[in-house]
Amino acid sequence: MPLIGALPQPITSAPLVLFVYLVLILLLGSALASVLVRNMLYGIGAFAASMVLVALLYLAIAPFLLVAVQLLVFTTVSAALLFGLLRATTGLRTSSVGRLSPEWIVGAAVCAVMFALFAVVLGATGWPVQACCAVPDSLGAALGNTYAVGLAVLAVIIGSAALGSGFLLMAPTLPSPRGGGSMSSRSPRGGGTRPVNR
Amino acid sequence: MSAGLNLLLVASAALFSIGALGVVARRSAVVMLLGTQFMFVAGALAFVSFARFGLGALHGTAGATMALFAGAIAVAELAVGLALAALVYREHRSFALDADRG
Secondary structure (H helix, E strand, O other), X not given: OOOOOXXXXXXXXXXXXXXXXXXXXXXXXXXXXXXXXXXXXXXXXXXXHHHHHHHHHHHHHOOHHHHHHHHHHHHHHHHHHHHHHHHHOOOOOOOOOOOOOHHHHHHHHHHHHHHHHHHHHHHHHOOOOOOOOOXXXXXXXXXXXXXXXXXXXXXXXXXXXXXXXXXXXXXXXXXXXXXXXOOEEEOXXXXXXXXXXX | OOEOHHHHHHHHHHHHHHHHHHHHHOOEHHHHHHHHHHHHHHHHHHHHHHHXXXXXXXXXXXXXXXXXXXXXXXXXXXXXXXXXXXXXXXHHOOOXXXXXXX
């Protein structure tokens, strides 16, 4: 009996291969934009898009639990932390567009339609999860049984990080923020403004 | 045309390089943190790719588990790093990590 069985075959289904290539190209492009763009707000938006694209890539090659966690937890938490930082420091100004303006309504409608289409395709056909064949589906059991100690350590690490960041933000000896500013600040030597995002 | 381990490892290496570029070439603490996030994601992608296409695919859940752990650690690192970035901003009114240089 061989110790290692036959190697898993690469993805050969044409639509799935196209999907993987497209997602990879978009992922690398948005990652590059996120690192290189000067406007921090756009950079964080590109970062969030990259995280969503990673989740889409996982959809083709990984168990669905990882897709859900990547999409619902990692992406939202990272984006929320980054936007929270911007709001607390450089002052993330609210949009001048009203909440019930046509722009928001059209945007929300497009997002809802895209999400519904995605859910229908995923629910009705199982594509691309089923199309890429034998993906193991026992991740939850493996996490609970095999990696229970790892999960416990992870919980301790996350708790420590939350406590540490909270204590850092509440540091009493540091000067308090001097009000919300703009994306540029005055130089300490009084020589005009300089961009914050470098 | 197919999509296999080689393609995903090349993509993972490219993503890691983009993250390293952000850490090395930019002075903004936030962009540096984004770069480290991309490096975490690249490592997780390599784990998942090996679990799906590589020799270790008999234990396919191991790669996804490592990706979950790496993602959670990355989020924890991001939380602490952003708190530090907020402190840097309070001190210097800038996210640039060399803002106190002359």
